[in-house]
Every structure is written in structure tokens, then in C-alpha cells.
């Protein structure tokens with residue numbers, strides 16, 4: 001079997017996140033979920049949430065689904081890198097993504113979400129696509145949608161084709177040759193503790209020479225930007241007039257009028273270049289002439305992250321075979 005579903009940017013201005021329609025239960029309840037290769041819980045806004053925490057999101061009501069079953073005595077609780085979090089109880093039910101159905105998928109129903117989730121009306125929950133070792137359900141941890149689907153897939157892979165300010169796709173079980181050009185460069189994945197961790201072969205700032213120093217980081221569809229070591233980040237912003245690392249804005253900012261260099265990263269012998277226009281993320285506040293950079297330091301994060309800003313200049317194959325690998329191709 002295979003599946004294919006749209007990845008739609010939630011904000012017309014900036015690619016802060018992408019959501020994908022997912023149907024849950026019988027009769028089908030459709031929610032817009034953020035597919036996140038940086039975590040491994042499938043959780044949703046639910047009928048168990050206080051209404052004060054729901055502001056425009058769609059909810060999943062297990063008691064309206066004839067195929068929902070309570071996973072008795074199980075709970076979950078997760079905190080993300082940006083400080084947001086949620087927790088609740090667990091049901092199993094049918095979950096369908098782009099024509100691909102998994103029966104008895106653990107659906108983690110939120111009983112509490114942090115304020116940043118309540119204020120993000122376009123995200124009704126997450127579909128974790130990290131390794132199932134990261135799942136937070138207790139006392140028995142649960143499998144991700146991908147792990148549950150894997151055995152039935154034509155090939156044990158999913159691919160991400162994210163785009164700038166337009167809908168892309170997540171495909172499951174097959175590699176669509178129409179979505180990329182040239183060859184796919186595969187590199188090893190270290191899935192301990194459970195992220196899609198791979199080693200980039202280096203970077204270049206603008207037309208500068210390529211610095212062939214390996215950078216270990218996670219391929220993370222759930223993170224908006226790129227977070228890399230200070231040496232890389234300072235080399236980049238040294239080329240931006242007026243750039244400063246702002247404590248108040250929590251990262252590198254610069255005058256929106258500044259000329260930005262492109263940023264190139266390597267995967268094996270392959271090279272991927274993020275154009276200058278993508279490297280300015282957004283004005284720090286609407287209408288401000290100070291802009292927030294798409295490349296930020298991983299110092300405070302503890303891990304290097306290749307988020308949507310990097311993923312959207314490539315076609316990426318998340319190969320869940322043995323051993324797992326990750327493939328990057330131009331498009």
C-alpha cells in the first residue's frame with residue numbers, strides 16, 4: 001500500500017509550519033495535523049479538553065467514533081523544544097492519511113495543552129514521525145503511524161516534499177521520481193535516541209568556499225528554522241550588515257533592508273543552497289524594519305536542527321528500513 005497527502009503551510013506569509021488532513025474514526029473526523037519527524041506522539045485536540053483551551057481548532061471526539069477504544073490506564077505528556085506541551089489519555093482508532101489506513105493507531109487525546117497550542121488555530125495536533133522509542137505513552141509506549149503502516153507499505157519509506165509558501169506533499173511507501181531531479185544522496189541515520197539524526201558534510205556562506213566539516217543534526221519537519229553551531233552562524237551573519245544576536249528577540253536579527261547571502265549545506269557530495277529570500281524569516285513584529293533570521297544558533301537548543309527552511313529546498317526520503325538512512329535530492 002501507499003499514501004500521499006498535502007503538506008499545507010499554515011501561514012500565507014511565512015512557512016512556520018505545515019499541516020496535513022488526517023481522518024480519524026468512524027464516521028471519519030478530519031483534523032489538520034502537523035507531521036513532525038522530531039517527535040513520536042500522534043496527539044490531537046479532543047473532546048476531553050476544557051473549552052477554554054480550544055480556540056478555532058478542530059477536535060476529535062472518541063465517543064462519536066464506533067471504532068474508538070479507550071487504552072485503559074494509559075496517559076501521555078510531552079514538552080517540545082520551544083517550551084510548548086500537552087498531555088492526556090489514549091484511545092486506539094482507525095487513522096487514514098492520503099488513502100493509507102492504519103487500524104488501531106494510538107490516538108493521544110489532549111486533556112491539557114499549553115497556551116501556544118491554544119493560540120495556534122491552524123494546528124489541531126501532531127503526527128509524530130520520529131522513531132517510536134521517543135513515544136511518551138505510559139505505562140506501555142505506542143508505535144507511530146509510520147511504524148504501524150510500515151509492514152503494509154510497498155517500501156518502508158516516507159518522503160517530504162515541502163515548499164515555500166505553497167502546498168507540498170508527504171508520500172508513504174513509495175519514492176515519486178517526478179518530485180526530484182538527479183540522484184538521491186543517502187547517508188546513515190543514527191536513531192539513538194530516536195531522531196532522524198544524520199551528518200551534513202559541511203556548509204558555505206554565499207559564494208564563499210565550502211567548509212568541509214561534518215555537522216550532526218536532526219532532519220525535523222516540525223521545526224520552522226535551522227539551528228546550527230555558533231561557528232557556522234557567526235560566519236553567516238558576519239556577511240550581513242547590521243546583524244546582531246538579540247537577547248530580547250531571542251536570536252539573530254538584522255535590518256530587513258540588509259542584503260543576505262545564500263546558505264549552502266552539504267549531504268555527502270551533494271550541495272543544497274537556500275536562497276537569500278528564504279534566509280530572512282519574518283519581521284520581529286508586524287511592520288517592524290527588524291527581521292529575524294532563518295538560521296539561528298543551536299547553542300541554547302542542545303541539538304542541531306535542519307528544519308523546514310532546509311527541507312523545503314530538497315526532496316527528502318526518510319528510509320525506515322534496516323538500517324535506517326536518509327536521502328536528499330534536488331528538485
Ligand SMILES: CCCC[C@H](NC(=O)[C@H](Cc1ccccc1)NC(=O)N1CCOCC1)C(=O)N[C@@H](CC1CCCCC1)C(O)(O)C(F)(F)C(=O)NC
Pocket residue numbers: 016017034036037038039079080081082083084116120220221222223224225227281292301305307
Ligand atoms: C528551538 C528548538 C526547536 C523548536 C521547535 N518549534 C518550532 O520550530 C516552532 C514551530 C511552531 C510552528 C507554528 C506554531 C507554533 C510553533 N516555531 C518557532 O519556534 N518559531 C520561532 C522562531 O521563528 C520561527 C517560528 C520545536 O519545538 N519543534 C518540535 C515540534 C513543534 C512543537 C510545537 C508545535 C509545532 C511542532 C519538534 O518535535 O520538532 C522537536 F524536535 F523540536 C521537539 O521538541 N521534539 C521533542
